[in-house]
Amino acid sequence: MIICHDRQLVFLKCRKVGGTSFEIALSLFCGPHDVLTPLTADDERLRARIGGRGPQNFDRLRWPGTLRRRRLGFRNHSPAAQVRALMPARLWSRYTKIAIARDPFEVAVSRYYWRRARGRAADTDFGTFVARHRARLSANARIAPFSGADRIDRFLRYDHLPEDMAALGLGDVADIMQGLTAKSGPRPPGATASALYTRYPEAARIIADTCADEIAHFGYHAPV
Numbered sequence: 001m002i003i004c005h006d007r008q009l010v011f012l013k014c015r016k017v018g019g020t021s022f023e024i025a026l027s028l029f030c031g032p033h034d035v036l037t038p039l040t041a042d043d044e045r046l047r048a049r050i051g052g053r054g055p056q057n058f059d060r061l062r063w064p065g066t067l068r069r070r071r072l073g074f075r076n077h078s079p080a081a082q083v084r085a086l087m088p089a090r091l092w093s094r095y096t097k098i099a100i101a102r103d104p105f106e107v108a109v110s111r112y113y114w115r116r117a118r119g120r121a122a123d124t125d126f127g128t129f130v131a132r133h134r135a136r137l138s139a140n141a142r143i144a145p146f147s148g149a150d151r152i153d154r155f156l157r158y159d160h161l162p163e164d165m166a167a168l169g170l171g172d173v174a175d176i177m178q179g180l181t182a183k184s185g186p187r188p189p190g191a192t193a194s195a196l197y198t199r200y201p202e203a204a205r206i207i208a209d210t211c212a213d214e215i216a217h218f219g220y221h222a223p224v
Helices: 019-027 041-049 080-086 089-094 104-117 126-132 139-143 158-167 171-177 193-199 201-210 212-218
Strands: 002-004 009-012 096-101 154-157
Touching: 002 019, 009 019, 009 080, 019 041, 019 171, 096 139, 096 158, 104 126, 104 193, 104 201, 126 193, 126 201, 139 212, 154 158, 158 171, 193 201, 201 212
Parallel strands: 009 096, 096 154
Antiparallel strands: 002 009
16 A cells, blocks of 8 residues: 555555556655555565665654654555554545455456465365355455445546546556556466356355445446
8 A cells, every 4th residue: 555645645455456566656656755565575676676665654654744753554455444543634534545446256366366376275166265265355345445434535447547547647657557567467368257257156146245335336247
């Protein structure tokens, strides 16, 4: 996650939505007082190679307009509720809270192959994986709520990132992001969501039930 004071932005990082590439690109436009949470060692090397700022101010920070440094606890996927509690209310209300929204059916597929690439689900089929991780399916809606007191102001659509970023005045960030491939490539060629859900229809039913509010809010549809 990132808090960028110059652009008055709070970026909440959901899972498996291309958030790392967004963070790396945005870090090139951050200043010394902004909040940037740590990435993996490989991603930090990429961020350093292109001249982005590394992790800073995520554990201790003096907020603009205050005198004392405060102990914080921001992390990579901090939920909006935590960020709101740690930020001064005047900044939370004034800054634009943004996140990347992606179809939960696609998120589950991406997460499955990401874990398989790291040997964590090598002997588990997709249907079993979804059933076992039911509680995690709605994680992004908890990180970046679309309703309630902690709701996000603007969602950038995963499938329309360049135009959504440009509309928010982040065209320069989008230009940098186009050349990044952070965490890309774990899904095998031809492993489409439609094929997986056709083979494991119960997985589609579990996601449709668990993420019903999110699916309805963004107008997503099961890929079968």
